[in-house]
Amino acid sequence: MAVGKPPVADRESHAAVLSRRSFLSASVAAGGGLLLTVTLPRFGDVHAQDDAPSVLTAYIAIRPDGAVTIQAKNPEVGQGIRTSLPMIIAEELDVDWEDVTVVQAPFNEAVYGGQSAGGSFSTVWNFTPMRQAGAAARQMLIAAAAARWGVSPDECSTAAGVITHEPTQRKLGYGDVASAAARLPTPDPEQVPLKDPSHFSIIGTARQDVDIDRIIHGAPLFGIDVTVPGMLYAVFEKCPTFGGKAVSANLEEIRAMRGVRAAFIVDGVDDDGPGLLSGNAERLLSAVAIVADNWWRANKARESLRVVWDEGDTEGQDSETFARRARTAGPLPGEEIIYAHGDFDAAYASAATTVEAAYDYPFLSHATLEPQNTTAHFKGDSIEIWSPAQWPRIGQNLVARTLGLAPDKVKINLIRCGGGFGRRLKNDYMVEAAWISKVVGAPVKLVWSREDDMRHDFYRTASFHHLKAGLDANGKLIAYRNHTIGFHNAAGERAWGEFTDREFPLQVVDNVLCERTSMLLTMPTGSLRAPHSNGLAFINQCFIDELAHAAGKDPLEFQLELLGERRFLPVPPSGPHNFGGSIPTIPELHTGRMRDVLELVAEKAGWGRTDLPPRTGLGIACYYCHYAYVAEVAQVRVTDDGQPIVEKLWIAVDIGAHIVNPSRAEQVAAGGALDGVAHVIGPRQRITLKNGRVVESNFHDFTPLRIDQAPDVEVHFLRTDNPTTGLGEPTLPPAVPAVCNAIFAATGVRVRSLPVDPRLLAV
Amino acid sequence: MAHTIQINGETHVVDVEDDMPLLWVLRDVLDIKGPKYGCGIGQCGACTVHADGVAIRSCITPVSSVGAREITTIEGIGDTEIGRRVQAAWKDLDVPQCGYCQAGQIMSAAALLARNPSPSDTEINTAMAGNICRCASYQRIRAAIRAASMRAEDARDASG
Numbered sequence: 001m002a003v004g005k006p007p008v009a010d011r012e013s014h015a016a017v018l019s020r021r022s023f024l025s026a027s028v029a030a031g032g033g034l035l036l037t038v039t040l041p042r043f044g045d046v047h048a049q050d051d052a053p054s055v056l057t058a059y060i061a062i063r064p065d066g067a068v069t070i071q072a073k074n075p076e077v078g079q080g081i082r083t084s085l086p087m088i089i090a091e092e093l094d095v096d097w098e099d100v101t102v103v104q105a106p107f108n109e110a111v112y113g114g115q116s117a118g119g120s121f122s123t124v125w126n127f128t129p130m131r132q133a134g135a136a137a138r139q140m141l142i143a144a145a146a147a148r149w150g151v152s153p154d155e156c157s158t159a160a161g162v163i164t165h166e167p168t169q170r171k172l173g174y175g176d177v178a179s180a181a182a183r184l185p186t187p188d189p190e191q192v193p194l195k196d197p198s199h200f201s202i203i204g205t206a207r208q209d210v211d212i213d214r215i216i217h218g219a220p221l222f223g224i225d226v227t228v229p230g231m232l233y234a235v236f237e238k239c240p241t242f243g244g245k246a247v248s249a250n251l252e253e254i255r256a257m258r259g260v261r262a263a264f265i266v267d268g269v270d271d272d273g274p275g276l277l278s279g280n281a282e283r284l285l286s287a288v289a290i291v292a293d294n295w296w297r298a299n300k301a302r303e304s305l306r307v308v309w310d311e312g313d314t315e316g317q318d319s320e321t322f323a324r325r326a327r328t329a330g331p332l333p334g335e336e337i338i339y340a341h342g343d344f345d346a347a348y349a350s351a352a353t354t355v356e357a358a359y360d361y362p363f364l365s366h367a368t369l370e371p372q373n374t375t376a377h378f379k380g381d382s383i384e385i386w387s388p389a390q391w392p393r394i395g396q397n398l399v400a401r402t403l404g405l406a407p408d409k410v411k412i413n414l415i416r417c418g419g420g421f422g423r424r425l426k427n428d429y430m431v432e433a434a435w436i437s438k439v440v441g442a443p444v445k446l447v448w449s450r451e452d453d454m455r456h457d458f459y460r461t462a463s464f465h466h467l468k469a470g471l472d473a474n475g476k477l478i479a480y481r482n483h484t485i486g487f488h489n490a491a492g493e494r495a496w497g498e499f500t501d502r503e504f505p506l507q508v509v510d511n512v513l514c515e516r517t518s519m520l521l522t523m524p525t526g527s528l529r530a531p532h533s534n535g536l537a538f539i540n541q542c543f544i545d546e547l548a549h550a551a552g553k554d555p556l557e558f559q560l561e562l563l564g565e566r567r568f569l570p571v572p573p574s575g576p577h578n579f580g581g582s583i584p585t586i587p588e589l590h591t592g593r594m595r596d597v598l599e600l601v602a603e604k605a606g607w608g609r610t611d612l613p614p615r616t617g618l619g620i621a622c623y624y625c626h627y628a629y630v631a632e633v634a635q636v637r638v639t640d641d642g643q644p645i646v647e648k649l650w651i652a653v654d655i656g657a658h659i660v661n662p663s664r665a666e667q668v669a670a671g672g673a674l675d676g677v678a679h680v681i682g683p684r685q686r687i688t689l690k691n692g693r694v695v696e697s698n699f700h701d702f703t704p705l706r707i708d709q710a711p712d713v714e715v716h717f718l719r720t721d722n723p724t725t726g727l728g729e730p731t732l733p734p735a736v737p738a739v740c741n742a743i744f745a746a747t748g749v750r751v752r753s754l755p756v757d758p759r760l761l762a763v
Numbered sequence: 764m765a766h767t768i769q770i771n772g773e774t775h776v777v778d779v780e781d782d783m784p785l786l787w788v789l790r791d792v793l794d795i796k797g798p799k800y801g802c803g804i805g806q807c808g809a810c811t812v813h814a815d816g817v818a819i820r821s822c823i824t825p826v827s828s829v830g831a832r833e834i835t836t837i838e839g840i841g842d843t844e845i846g847r848r849v850q851a852a853w854k855d856l857d858v859p860q861c862g863y864c865q866a867g868q869i870m871s872a873a874a875l876l877a878r879n880p881s882p883s884d885t886e887i888n889t890a891m892a893g894n895i896c897r898c899a900s901y902q903r904i905r906a907a908i909r910a911a912s913m914r915a916e917d918a919r920d921a922s923g
Contacts, residue, residue, distance in 0.1 A: 076861075077861060078859075078860035078861030078862070078898050079860075080860070206857070207857075208854060208857040209857060209859055209862070211859075211862065212853075212854050212857065212859065213854070215853075215859050215862040215865050215866075216837075216850045216853045216854055216859075216865065216869060217797070217837065217838065217841065217850070218796070218797020218798070218836065218837030218838050218866045219796075219797070220796045221862065222799075222862075222863060224799070224800065225796040227794065227796075233791065258780070294787060294791035294792065295787060295790075295791055296783055296784065296787035296791065297780075297783075367897060368861075368863075368897060369799075369801050369807065369809060369861070369863045369864050369895060369896075369897040370799070370801070370861075370863045371800065371801070416861075416862070417861060418799070418861050418862070418863030418864075419861045419863060419897045419898060420861075421897075447800070449803060450801065450802045450803055450804075663857045664857070664860070667857070667860055667898075667900060667903065668860065670899070670902060671860055671898045671899040671900060674899035674901070675899060678899075698802050698803075698804055698806060699801075699802050699804075699806035699807050699895065700804065700806055704895050704897050705895075705899055705901075706892050706895060707887075707888050707891045707892055707894070707896070707901040707904060707905070708888040708889065708891075708892045710899055710901035710902065712902050713902060
C-alpha cells in the first residue's frame with residue numbers, strides 16, 4: 001500500500017494536504033445572473049491510479065430574481081451527500097437554505113473532479129473547497145453591490161441572500177447584483193475569508209433530504225424508475241458458477257414468447273482490464289440476454305430458458321470445505337509470515353496466562369434494496385447511460401473499452417442509488433446494459449432480479465483467524481499471534497479485506513507474529529461498507545475482550561491500558577495508510593481520541609451497571625477507520641432458547657469539528673451500527689458457497705435486519721478541533737464486537753463465528 | 764386478456780397476462796413508479812400498495828386477482844387523511860436514508876394506523892416487520908408512526 005508518501009503524523013499536516021490552490025471563473029448566466037464555476041484541486045479519488053483531471057468544480061447559479069441553484073456533485077447512496085455538500089456552499093454563500101434548489105451534477109470529472117461515493121471520503125475531501133466556493137461567490141456579490149453604491153466592501157454585510165451597506169442600511173438582493181458580480185475578477189479561494197464557525201446557521205443544523213418530497217410521494221427518482229422513449233427491458237442470465245460460459249440455449253423458443261423482442265448469447269470479455277479490488281468479474285460476463293417489451297415478460301421467459309453452460313472448475317469451491325481446511329490449518333504455522341516483531345514463541349511460552357481462539361466470519365452480500373440496474377441508449381458512435389453508480393468513472397472506462405468507444409463518448413447520468421454499501425463501486429450491470437443496447441439498437445433498461453443480485457455480487461470476503469495471546473503475571477499483554485486463513489483468486493490476487501499490520505493492538509504488544517494461509521476462491525470479492533474493518537473489528541475487539549477477562553480486568557479498563565498515553569501509534573512496517581494518487585494519507589490511530597470516545601460512550605451507557613436483569617449484558621468495543629474514532633456499547637438480552645435481543649446501542653463518534661447535517665449524521669451513524677448488529681444476529685446473514693455457486697437467493701434465506709430486531713440507538717458526537725470527516729462507514733465495525741461481547745456478558749458464551757448460532761446460547 | 768383495475772381513483776384497462784403481478788402492471792404498463800421492486804417474493808415490502816385500504820404485496824398479486832378492489836399506491840395515499848399525516852410525519856422526521864423502501868414503509872404504516880390508530884411500539888414492530896429498510900432507518904420509522912398516530916393526537920389534546 002505504501003506509495004512513497006511521507007507519513008502524516010499530526011493534524012496540521014493532514015490539514016495542509018486539504019488546503020491547496022483553487023481557481024474560480026465566473027460568467028453571466030443565460031437570462032442574466034451569476035454563474036460561478038469554482039475550480040478547485042481534485043483531492044483525488046480513493047481509486048485514482050491514472051491521470052484523471054485534477055479539478056473540482058462547484059456550480060453556483062444566482063438568477064436575477066435571487067433564486068439560487070447549487071449543484072450536488074457526488075453520487076447519493078443514502079449517505080446524504082446530495083444534501084450536505086450544497087449545505088456547505090450555502091452556508092458560506094450566506095443564503096437561506098429554503099431558497100436553494102439543489103440539482104444533481106452530471107458525471108463529468110473533467111469539470112467536477114472526483115465523483116465517487118466510497119471510503120467515507122466525500123466530506124473530508126470537499127468540506128473546505130465547498131466552503132471556499134460559497135465564500136468566493138459571496139465576496140463577488142458584495143463587491144458588485146459596493147461598486148454600485150460607491151462604497152467600500154468592508155462596510156457591507158450579508159444575510160439570507162441580501163447585502164446591506166451598514167452605514168446607510170441600503171440593501172440589495174443577490175439577484176440584483178448577480179449579473180454585475182459575474183463580470184468581476186474572481187478571487188483566490190485561498191484568500192477568501194471564511195465564516196467564523198460560531199456564526200454557522202446551516203452547517204450543524206438538521207436539514208431534510210433534498211429529495212424528501214419525491215420520496216414520500218413516490219415520484220420517479222431511482223435508476224429503476226428511469227424511462228427513455230422507445231425503451232425495451234432486459235434480463236441477463238449469467239452462469240450460476242463464477243466465470244462459466246454459455247454454450248447454447250433454446251433461443252428460438254424464447255424469442256417466440258409473448259413480448260420478447262430479442263434473445264441472444266453474449267460471449268463476454270475475458271480481459272479484466274484495470275480496476276481496483278481484483279476486478280475479476282467487473283467485465284462483461286458470458287450470459288444469455290433476453291429483451292422484451294416489459295421487464296416481467298423478459299424475466300418470465302427465463303423460466304422457460306434452458307442454457308447449456310460450461311461451468312468451469314468448481315472443485316473445492318464450497319464453504320464447508322473452506323471451513324474444514326481453515327480449522328485444520330489454523331493452529332499450524334502459516335504459509336507465510338506477513339508481519340512479526342519481537343519473539344512471539346518465547347514470550348508465549350513464558351506467559352503466565354495464555355488464550356487461544358479460532359474466529360471466523362462469512363461471505364456477505366450487499367443486498368442493496370434496489371437491485372442493480374442501468375438504462376443504456378446506444379446511439380451508434382456514442383452511448384448515454386443512466387446508472388445508480390458509486391464509482392462511475394470505472395464504469396465509463398469499462399463501457400468504453402468493451403464497446404470500442406472513446407470514454408468521452410460514454411455519457412453517464414448520476415441517479416440516486418437505492419443503497420450502495422460498496423456494491424455499486426462495481427459497474428458490471430452498467431456494461432451489461434450498454435452491450436445489450438448496442439446489440440438490439442434501442443434504449444434498454446436492464447434490471448437484475450433479486451436472485452441475480454444475490455448470486456452475482458462482489459462479496460465481503462469470508463475469513464478465518466487463529467489467535468493466540470499471552471499475558472504476564474500482571475495481566476499485561478506480551479504476546480499476540482494472528483494466523484489468517486483467507487483467499488486468493490485464480491490470478492493470485494488476495495481477497496479484499498485481509499488482516500494487516502495496522503490492526504490494533506499489534507502496535508502496543510512487544511512480541512507479535514502474523515501469518516497467512518490462502519485458499520483459491522473463484523467467487524469475486526469486493527468492498528462492503530467499512531471494508532476490512534467490518535470483519536477485523538470483530539476478531540480484534542472480541543479477542544481483546546477475551547484477554548481482559550483472562551487478565552481479570554474490566555474490558556474498558558483493559559482497553560484503556562492497551563491504548564496507553566495519548567499519542568499517534570507508529571506507522572507500521574507496510575508504510576503509511578496511503579491509497580496513492582493525490583489522496584491524503586490517513587493518519588495512524590491516535591490513542592487519545594480513542595480514549596475519549598470510549599470514556600464518553602461508557603458514561604452514556606452507564607458502563608459497569610450491576611442492576612441488569614438475568615441473561616442481559618453490556619459489551620463495549622471501539623474501532624478506528626475512515627478517519628473516525630468510534631466506540632459503542634450494546635445491551636443484549638439472550639432468551640432461554642438462545643435468541644439474542646439487542647435492546648439498546650450507544651455510540652460515541654469523533655469525526656472532527658463539524659457535523660454538517662446532524663439529521664442524516666445521526667441516521668447514518670445508527671444505520672451503520674445496525675448493519676453491524678445484523679452481521680451478528682442475522683439470523684441468516686451469510687452467503688454460502690456450494691459447488692462453486694451461491695446457495696442463498698433472496699430475503700428468505702439471506703436476511704437483512706428487520707424493524708423488530710432493531711434497537712433504539714443513542715448517537716453522541718464528540719466535537720474536537722480535528723478536520724471534519726465522513727460517517728458512511730465507521731460506525732459499523734465496532735457494533736459487531738460490541739454485540740458479541742454483550743452476549744458473552746449475558747451468557748458466558750463467546751461468539752467466535754458469525755452469524756451467531758442461537759443453539760449455542762440456549763439455556 | 765384485458766383486465767379492468769381501479770388505481771388511485773382512476774379506471775385502467777390493461778391487456779396483459781393473467782399472472783402478471785400488479786407491481787409490473789403499475790410500473791411498466793401504467794408508468795406508476797412509486798411501488799418498488801425489491802424481491803419479487805413478498806419478503807421486503809417495497810412494493811406495498813393498498814387494496815380496499817389493506818396493505819398487500821403487489822409483486823405477488825396477479826393482476827387477475829385484483830378484481831373490483833380499489834388499489835391505492837404511494838402516489839394516491841396523500842388523498843387520505845391518514846396518508847397525509849404519515850407523509851407529513853415522514854417529512855418532519857426526515858425518515859429516509861436512501862429512500863428506496865420508503866414508499867412501501869409509508870403504505871404499511873398508513874394501513875396500520877387505519878386499523879389501529881394508537882399502536883404500541885410492539886404493535887408497530889409487528890406490523891412493520893414485513894418491510895425491510897436496508898439502511899435501517901427503523902428508529903425514525905417508529906417515531907414517525909408514533910407522531911402520525913392518535914397517541915400523538917391524544918398527547919396533544921392532553922397538553923393542549
